[in-house]
Structure formats: C-alpha cells, structure tokens
Amino acid sequence: MTNLIKTEWLKIKKYPAFWWIMGITALSYPGINYMFLKIYENILGDKGQAAQLAKLLIGNPFSFPEAWHTVAFFSSIFVFIPAVVVIMLVTNEYSYKTYRQNIIDGWSRNQFMTAKLIDVLLISLMITILYIIIALVVGFANTNNALADKWALSYYTGLFFLQTIAQLSIAFLIGFLVRRAFIALGIFIFYFFILENVLVEWARAKANDIGRFLPIEISDRLVPRPHFMVRINKEAYDRALQAVNIHILYAIVLTTIIWLICFQINRKRDL
Numbered sequence: 001m002t003n004l005i006k007t008e009w010l011k012i013k014k015y016p017a018f019w020w021i022m023g024i025t026a027l028s029y030p031g032i033n034y035m036f037l038k039i040y041e042n043i044l045g046d047k048g049q050a051a052q053l054a055k056l057l058i059g060n061p062f063s064f065p066e067a068w069h070t071v072a073f074f075s076s077i078f079v080f081i082p083a084v085v086v087i088m089l090v091t092n093e094y095s096y097k098t099y100r101q102n103i104i105d106g107w108s109r110n111q112f113m114t115a116k117l118i119d120v121l122l123i124s125l126m127i128t129i130l131y132i133i134i135a136l137v138v139g140f141a142n143t144n145n146a147l148a149d150k151w152a153l154s155y156y157t158g159l160f161f162l163q164t165i166a167q168l169s170i171a172f173l174i175g176f177l178v179r180r181a182f183i184a185l186g187i188f189i190f191y192f193f194i195l196e197n198v199l200v201e202w203a204r205a206k207a208n209d210i211g212r213f214l215p216i217e218i219s220d221r222l223v224p225r226p227h228f229m230v231r232i233n234k235e236a237y238d239r240a241l242q243a244v245n246i247h248i249l250y251a252i253v254l255t256t257i258i259w260l261i262c263f264q265i266n267r268k269r270d271l
Contacts (some may be wrong), residue, residue, distance in 0.1 A: 001114075001118075007115065008115050011098065012119075017088060018088070018089070021081060021082070021084055022085060025130070029078055029127075029131065030130075032075065032077060033071050033138055037142075040062065059228060061226050062138050063142040063144070063145070063148065064139040064143045064148045065148065065149050065150060067135050067142065068154050068156040068157070069153050069156050069223070069226050070226045071134050071135040071138055072131060072135070072160040072223045073225060075130075075131050076223055079167050079168070080192050080193075082127055083168055083170075083188060084185060086172050087171050087184045088181055089175075090176050091175045091178070091181040093112075095179075102115075109266050110267075112266065113263050113266050116176075116262075117259060120168050121165065124161060124164040132157055160223060162219070163220070163222045165255060166218070166222075166255045169258045169259065170215050170216065170258065171188050174187055175188075176262050176265070192216060196211075196216050212243075215254060218250045218251050218254055219247070221243055221244065222247050222248065222251060224241060225237070225240065
C-alpha cells in the first residue's frame, strides 16, 4: 500500500495541471461561500422593516450550527473542479502509457486500480478538510450567540465526504471508460450540468420523481437545500431531510458498484 501511494505521489508532484486545478479548488470553495454570505448581508443588512422581517424569518444560515449545512451545500456546487483532476489523472495513465509501464514493472491490475481508488479518496479527503476549515471560519465569524451548539450539524462533514467520493467516482468511471481527457471532460460536464438536471426536473414533474435514482442526484440529496432556502415549504424540507438516510445507502451502493465495474473491466482490458 505504501509503495502504491509513493508511486502515485511521484506521478502527481511534477504534474503542474494537478496543482493548478487544486489551487483553483482551494479558491473556489471559500469564494462561493463568501459570495453568498455577501449576498445575504446585502439583502438583509438594510434597516428597513421588510429586511428585518425577512431576517427574522430566515435567521442567519452562516452561523452555527446551520453553517455546517449551508457551507456543505454551496461547496458541493464546485465538485466538478476536483472531478476534472480525477479525469485527468486516469486518462493520463493511457495517454502517457504509465498504466502499461506499471504492469510491466510488476504491479498487478488490481494494484493499479487500488492506486486510483486511493487517489480519489485522498482528493476527497483534501476537499473535505477544506470544507471543514471554511465551515469553521464562516461559523465562528457569524455566530453571536455564545450558547449556540456549534457542533449540532457537524455530521454534514461525513455527508459531504461521501457525496464527494460518490461524484468523483462517477468522474473516474467516465475517464476510465473513455480514456481520452478532452472527450471524458466534455461528457462529464455535459452530464453534470445539463443532462441530469433536465432529467431530474422532468422526472419530478412527470415520472414520480424517479430522477432521485440518477447517479449525481443520488449523492446530491445527501446535502439538501439549507433550511433558509425552503423555509416557506417546511413539508418539502422535512421530506428532503428524511430522505438523507436512504440516500446514504444509495450512494454507498452506487459507489461500490462503480468501483467493482472498474476493477472487472481492468482485469479484462488489453494493455
């Protein structure tokens, strides 16, 4: 296992695109949360009666404990950026023939796939640590109530981690099957931003919401919209929270299936 990690590190450390994209990720995650925080402050910072009433109804979604949920939701919007890293890492193995070289050097096919799984887990862990830092900074900066339970919703850390692993695994599968970075990126981005969203909305209106079983949507529902975004529809919010537990199971099953498929295909694929 240590040898696999060392080898993957040697591949990554001199790969400028990896560090550039991870740098963009490190900026985009706090950036999206700061943007929405400023929007909230601008809308509700007015001294007028309407603004004060809205603030009373909405509360402060950036204070503890709600900050854990809010930051997880807004951060999840940018999961496509580390997904680009995952696709590039797997497609580069075929573009530069390092996959073949690893096998020639004595790796088993399962070891190669295990190394790629480690990559996805480590990137997911890095993203989750970034999320934790942002949530803590945002929460402490916006919490005025000293008696607030700061850790009540910290379980969103686990949900965010699982969501990230699930969606990066989908990106990996596409890159692994296609083996061409540009094409794989195009397919993933088109599916992530357009196709699945269209299908989910159509299914919600016409097909008894079967879109909840689509790959990205399964993990998206691990982190539903924060309370302040759906406060006027409490019933819908409660349903979304109740569905989280079953979607944990769905996400674990889907991710397991994805990696089993990848391992099986890799055993039979030509070098």
